[in-house]
Amino acid sequence: MAKGPIRHAKTDSSPLRTEAVPQSRPSVSFPSLAEAAPALSVVPNPRRGCPADCYREWVTNPPAPQFTVRPETPGDIEVIHQLTASAFGQVDEAELVDALRASGNRIDGLSFVGVLDGEVIAHAMLSRCFVGEVSGACLAPCSVWPDHQRTGAGTAVIEALLAEAARRGEAFAVVLGHAEYYPRFGFTPASGFGINLHVDVPDDALMAMPLAGEVPAGALAFAPEFGV
Numbered sequence: 001m002a003k004g005p006i007r008h009a010k011t012d013s014s015p016l017r018t019e020a021v022p023q024s025r026p027s028v029s030f031p032s033l034a035e036a037a038p039a040l041s042v043v044p045n046p047r048r049g050c051p052a053d054c055y056r057e058w059v060t061n062p063p064a065p066q067f068t069v070r071p072e073t074p075g076d077i078e079v080i081h082q083l084t085a086s087a088f089g090q091v092d093e094a095e096l097v098d099a100l101r102a103s104g105n106r107i108d109g110l111s112f113v114g115v116l117d118g119e120v121i122a123h124a125m126l127s128r129c130f131v132g133e134v135s136g137a138c139l140a141p142c143s144v145w146p147d148h149q150r151t152g153a154g155t156a157v158i159e160a161l162l163a164e165a166a167r168r169g170e171a172f173a174v175v176l177g178h179a180e181y182y183p184r185f186g187f188t189p190a191s192g193f194g195i196n197l198h199v200d201v202p203d204d205a206l207m208a209m210p211l212a213g214e215v216p217a218g219a220l221a222f223a224p225e226f227g228v
């Protein structure tokens with residue numbers, strides 16, 4: 001009779017019988033940590049079987065947030081609407097973005113989003129405007145989710161958008177907005193260039209800047225969607 005601990009096993013022929021269990025067990029091989037490490041080092045996710053050292057590293061040195069700026073895609077349209085309405089506290093500017101996109105008065109390819117860890121958190125766009133007969137780019141609206149405002153997202157998106165507009169040969173840009181915010185990009189009062197608007201606005205709120213060309217003088221006309 002074989003030696004070893006006794007256990008009971010159930011079989012078809014005998015509902016309950018006694019048998020010996022061999023002492024030598026079949027060997028089971030597990031992958032070594034070295035073999036498992038490559039996958040873990042690519043995606044150190046502590047929630048999926050990450051070793052303790054890996055978890056500690058993830059907690060004490062979390063990955064830096066990834067922020068990128070890129071042109072808007074069709075998949076961004078809904079979230080741009082929501083973040084614009086949220087940033088302004090009303091839907092008017094969100095509807096303006098939609099209307100400029102629908103009419104084609106948005107300058108193609110010049111609507112940019114800022115993306116933080118995969119989430120769209122900022123948006124800015126350029127639409128066609130004219131000073132006299134000369135075409136230019138109007139910067140509006142610019143929006144950042146309230147939770148992310150004043151973290152540099154708006155500046156990053158607007159800088160990238162204006163740089164791309166210049167690269168494409170847009171001669172100049174105008175903006176009607178916060179007089180304390182837009183000068184950082186190079187905007188100065190439009191009146192200084194001889195630009196005028198047929199409605200009264202605070203002089204320092206209407207601004208212009210050269211891009212690939214010069215800022216012309218004359219009467220400014222926004223796209224009709226602005227209703228100005």
Ligand SMILES: CC(C)(COP(=O)(O)OP(=O)(O)OC[C@H]1O[C@@H](n2cnc3c(N)ncnc32)[C@H](O)[C@@H]1OP(=O)(O)O)[C@@H](O)C(=O)NCCC(=O)NCCS
Binds near residue numbers: 145156
């Ligand atoms: C205006 C807006 C686009 C700026 O983007 P942001 O990511 O919040 O701003 P940034 O972090 O890039 O820049 C922060 C700087 O802008 C200034 N700033 C931000 N919002 C401002 C405002 N409404 N008025 C004046 N300055 C403002 C801050 O004082 C800060 O200045 P600092 O760099 O000297 O500290 C964003 O705050 C927003 O969506 N606001 C609500 C909607 C709006 O007003 N849009 C613009 C219409 S013209």
